[in-house]
Amino acid sequence: MIKRLLGCLFLLILALPASAAFDVGQLMTDLARNKGGKAKFTEKKYISLLDKPVVSSGEMSYTAPDRLEKRTLVPKVETLLLDKDILSIEREKQKLSINLANQPEALAFVDSIRGTLSGNRAALEKNYALHLSGNADKWVLTLLPSDQKISALVLRITVSGSRGLVRSIEYLQADGDRSVLNMEPIETK
Amino acid sequence: MSAAARAFLIWLLAMLAGAIVVWNSHFSADMSFFLPGRPSAAQQVLVDQLKEGVVTRLLMVAIAGGDAAQRAAASRQLRGRLEKLPEFVAIQNGQAGSLDADRDFLFRHRYLLSPAVKPERFTVDGLRASIANSVDLLASPAGMMIKPLLPRDPTGEMIELLSGLNAGAQPNTQEGVWASRDGQRAMLLIQSAALGSDTDAQEQAIATIRSQFAESAQYAGFSDARIVISGPGVFAVTSRETIKSEVSKLSSISTLAIIAVLFFVYRSARLLSLGLLPVVSGALAGIVAVSLAYGTVFGITVGFGSALIGEAVDYSIYYFVQSGRLGAAEWRARFWPTIRLGVLTSVCGFAALLFSGFPGLAQLGLYSLSGVLTAALVTRFILPALAGNDHPVRDLSHLAPPLKQGIRVLQGLRWPVILLTAAALTVLVIDRHQLWHPNLSALSTVSAEDSATDMALRADIGAPDSRYMAVITAPDREAALQAAERAGQQLDALVAKGIIGGYDSPARFLPSQATQAARRASLPASDELAARLQLAQADSPLAANKLAPFLDEVAKAKEQGAITRETLNGTSLALAVDSLLMQRPNGWSVLLPLRPPAGVKGVDIEPVRAKLAGSGALFIDMKFEFDRLYNDYLDEATLLSLAGFAAIVALLAVTLRSPRRLGAVLLPLLLAVILVIAGVHLAGEQLHLMHLIGMLLIVAVGSNYALFFDRAGKEHRLDAPTLASMAIANLTTAIGFGTLALSSVPVLHAVGITVGPGAVLALLLAACFSEREGE
Numbered sequence: 016m017i018k019r020l021l022g023c024l025f026l027l028i029l030a031l032p033a034s035a036a037f038d039v040g041q042l043m044t045d046l047a048r049n050k051g052g053k054a055k056f057t058e059k060k061y062i063s064l065l066d067k068p069v070v071s072s073g074e075m076s077y078t079a080p081d082r083l084e085k086r087t088l089v090p091k092v093e094t095l096l097l098d099k100d101i102l103s104i105e106r107e108k109q110k111l112s113i114n115l116a117n118q119p120e121a122l123a124f125v126d127s128i129r130g131t132l133s134g135n136r137a138a139l140e141k142n143y144a145l146h147l148s149g150n151a152d153k154w155v156l157t158l159l160p161s162d163q164k165i166s167a168l169v170l171r172i173t174v175s176g177s178r179g180l181v182r183s184i185e186y187l188q189a190d191g192d193r194s195v196l197n198m199e200p201i202e203t204k
Numbered sequence: 205m206s207a208a209a210r211a212f213l214i215w216l217l218a219m220l221a222g223a224i225v226v227w228n229s230h231f232s233a234d235m236s237f238f239l240p241g242r243p244s245a246a247q248q249v250l251v252d253q254l255k256e257g258v259v260t261r262l263l264m265v266a267i268a269g270g271d272a273a274q275r276a277a278a279s280r281q282l283r284g285r286l287e288k289l290p291e292f293v294a295i296q297n298g299q300a301g302s303l304d305a306d307r308d309f310l311f312r313h314r315y316l317l318s319p320a321v322k323p324e325r326f327t328v329d330g331l332r333a334s335i336a337n338s339v340d341l342l343a344s345p346a347g348m349m350i351k352p353l354l355p356r357d358p359t360g361e362m363i364e365l366l367s368g369l370n371a372g373a374q375p376n377t378q379e380g381v382w383a384s385r386d387g388q389r390a391m392l393l394i395q396s397a398a399l400g401s402d403t404d405a406q407e408q409a410i411a412t413i414r415s416q417f418a419e420s421a422q423y424a425g426f427s428d429a430r431i432v433i434s435g436p437g438v439f440a441v442t443s444r445e446t447i448k449s450e451v452s453k454l455s456s457i458s459t460l461a462i463i464a465v466l467f468f469v470y471r472s473a474r475l476l477s478l479g480l481l482p483v484v485s486g487a488l489a490g491i492v493a494v495s496l497a498y499g500t501v502f503g504i505t506v507g508f509g510s511a512l513i514g515e516a517v518d519y520s521i522y523y524f525v526q527s528g529r530l531g532a533a534e535w536r537a538r539f540w541p542t543i544r545l546g547v548l549t550s551v552c553g554f555a556a557l558l559f560s561g562f563p564g565l566a567q568l569g570l571y572s573l574s575g576v577l578t579a580a581l582v583t584r585f586i587l588p589a590l591a592g593n594d595h596p597v598r599d600l601s602h603l604a605p606p607l608k609q610g611i612r613v614l615q616g617l618r619w620p621v622i623l624l625t626a627a628a629l630t631v632l633v634i635d636r637h638q639l640w641h642p643n644l645s646a647l648s649t650v651s652a653e654d655s656a657t658d659m660a661l662r663a664d665i666g667a668p669d670s671r672y673m674a675v676i677t678a679p680d681r682e683a684a685l686q687a688a689e690r691a692g693q694q695l696d697a698l699v700a701k702g703i704i705g706g707y708d709s710p711a712r713f714l715p716s717q718a719t720q721a722a723r724r725a726s727l728p729a730s731d732e733l734a735a736r737l738q739l740a741q742a743d744s745p746l747a748a749n750k751l752a753p754f755l756d757e758v759a760k761a762k763e764q765g766a767i768t769r770e771t772l773n774g775t776s777l778a779l780a781v782d783s784l785l786m787q788r789p790n791g792w793s794v795l796l797p798l799r800p801p802a803g804v805k806g807v808d809i810e811p812v813r814a815k816l817a818g819s820g821a822l823f824i825d826m827k828f829e830f831d832r833l834y835n836d837y838l839d840e841a842t843l844l845s846l847a848g849f850a851a852i853v854a855l856l857a858v859t860l861r862s863p864r865r866l867g868a869v870l871l872p873l874l875l876a877v878i879l880v881i882a883g884v885h886l887a888g889e890q891l892h893l894m895h896l897i898g899m900l901l902i903v904a905v906g907s908n909y910a911l912f913f914d915r916a917g918k919e920h921r922l923d924a925p926t927l928a929s930m931a932i933a934n935l936t937t938a939i940g941f942g943t944l945a946l947s948s949v950p951v952l953h954a955v956g957i958t959v960g961p962g963a964v965l966a967l968l969l970a971a972c973f974s975e976r977e978g979e
Contacts, residue, residue: 060342064354065745071343090340100377104344115377121349192351 037151039136045151045179046134051078053201056085060194075198080133083125097125123165124186127158127172131181143172152177211589215485215582222488229495233444233503234401237564237951238647240833245822249675250829252793254436258783259670260400263435264661265413267390269428275390276379278429281420282413283392289416291409294395294779298375298382305775309713310365311353313771315761317715318361321723325359326733331740334359339746356753358746375665384664389432391665395779396437403444406437434658443649447503450947458510458943462517462936469932470524471598478591479520486516486579493574494567505567507944507952511959512572514940515550515905516579518933519543523583525929528597532588539926540584542915545859546908547580549852553904556848557897562837564951565897604924607931611922614972621972625875628882639891644834646892647950672798672807674707674821677791681769684785684792685716691796691821703811705799710785713767713777720766730759796821834893841893845900852903860914868917869910872969873903880962894951898958905941905959906966909934913974922974934967 053076060069073087085095093106102113102121115122123142130139139145142165143158155175160166168189176182180200187193239251254260267275267282283295315321324330338360341347353362375382375391382391394413398405410433421429466476487509494501522543527535554576557569632639674691678684688711698704711719728736734748734755741748772778784795800807813823853870860866877899884895912930916922941963944956 058343060347062342062351064351064750065339065342066747067745069339069343069347069745087344090343093344095344106341106344 043134043136049179054198058196208589222492233447241563255401260436263394265392266432268430274426277424279381279390297392314361318364323726407441451507454510482579482582483516485582486575489578490571490575511941512575519583549907552851556844600928601924611971641890641892670797674796676794688794705801710781876965894954902962909967910970917975
């Protein structure tokens, strides 16, 4: 009995380094190394109200730690700029500035992306419980909202990527609608 | 009844009447001191804004200390407490939920508020385009917010409304409430119910904020909490405090110093009280005259009293010291004409200020004029009767030899003085472009420190500085709103061209009834709309059958009553409308604040002016108007000073009847002016219009001393009592004006720093250029 227990413990000790090789902390370190860059994106939104998904595409650029620009080219040209907590959206002649502090829904959305891109574990864990699967080359990080207010809107956010690069973010809303954002890094010389 | 008793009785009655007037006077320490008495149309906007504008009711609050969570808790606490109080109409701290009422109002009335609501928007094509646009918008992150509204608002009227609003530069947020840029302070923007011009109410409101904050901090267990409050109300209260404390401080200093001098001279309590009689009468008469003429006495005017005391006491000094051995009748014959001429030159100087369009200056003029005149008349007609012929002043003849010695020394310094003045004049000519302070802030009682605090809070909170405005007047509310809408169309074109960044209008939240009716008429009947919707959405991913709520909403909007001012109650939009749409005694006025394009400091004025030319809207650049106001004051003060100087020269020319004597009286005065102004400039002070007035007063007040030398020259002797009385009178005047130089109120300081030294220099230079004995 005791032997068996010791054996288990031994196995556990053996297993530890293996899991320590890639955990949330390690992923965050990898992500935080990424100081910014550009990517092409395609986003599909599956909305129950609509008979078919809304598709948009364009370019994204990120500058660590808190500046994110998303230029949509299709269906309509639109620029979204996230600078600290001010989100400004410019399309045609309209310009909208939103203070995210008053928009928990938008803030949750923004923090999931921003926190992941910058590898800011504290920011992510403020709103979400983190679950990691896969390895450093192909990981999937699941964010489950911990705050009642956010979980009323977002059921789950699934981020996947490789090394310090985020490749896709899937966003499942409480009403069953979901959106999938795929990113393809543009190599900049 | 003896002559003395009768004189005293008359004086006493006059004093009592005066005291009653003063008792019932209204004193004020607000901005009106500086605001134009006869404003132009553009200046009227400035005046209205400063007295009643919504900006003057805004108080900016910063909470410092503790950590972000503690500050946020205190901010929420404070907002919760102040919201319950009637003294505050709006408390914004950025906390979520505070804008729900506004959003509900906008959504409920979107079909009457949205500028996009026109008949063509509800045609098949219009519906197809606007709904397709909303579907596209779902692709954007903003789509997250509009999705729940889509079935009820597929044409996107709410988005239309929100995008027209000024999101502007929003403050930072931390822990769900506004924070400063550096994140070290929580910020609130509070609007008091009281007008900015109601200083008592503002003081009360500020005190309430402080006490409620102390309780909030205590409640939140936040021990090192600090609060900073700024805004026009704070300035008004602080300025009033400053002026109040200065009035009592300056008057006390000046009175005590002058009493000390008089006591040294008279060594008699009876003479001392008699000597102060004209002064007290003068000071009282000054306030009575101002109160009767203007209805309101400015605090700064009363503050000027300490200088008046210094000058008014001169006459009784002349009387007591000079009439000691001569008796009253002989004094009247020998000395009174000279003193009378001195009084008249002073009166000329002060009278010039009466014609100023700058109310503060006109008041100072009337106050001083009445004061000096009363003091002189009391000395001439009441004092001799009261004092009788029995007022042995201590023999001051021992003062004469050193004084005469001093005069001889001064007379030897004529060339050095002339050279020094030439040097001073050269400095002034060389530095002529850096002499003057360029704007009205030179006269402001607000300290540099308070001003910096205000700037910092303003930047942190992104508070509007309404520099540019279009102003419209109309006979009634409806006409005013229609005019605002017409001007708005012109301004929209300017926004599209990027000439202005945006503008605010009361018609955004309270459209004119005509516009509301037109929008309501654009909405089709339910069956018609349903049919068009089917056609419009045939190929759209958003099927018409999912839009039943939209049909209901439009039907509801067609039935809904019009939006009135009352509809806005309970939202912060009510405040926005009230601040931009005001009822005036003679109709309604609308303000349309304009914003420069993003990232640009100013607005290119000409295209805006041209665009608004036909619309009946007046375009105003507040900063420009302020600068122009100051320049008008300065030009006017220059003219008045020259006119006053001319009047004094004319008076002296007529009285003295000799160019040589006139020159001899004027030369020391002009030299004194040049030396003092150069001195002030070299001491690093920028000159403003009160220094200019100070120059005039150097001539008006200083001439008294020069005239005695002129008289002595005529008689070919300068007797000891005359000499002593001049020295003492000059000392009291210098004390009176010099005390003002200690003031932190720029208006008073500038007069003090010029006239104090100027009066002394006038006497010294008059002695320097006086006729040598035996010449």
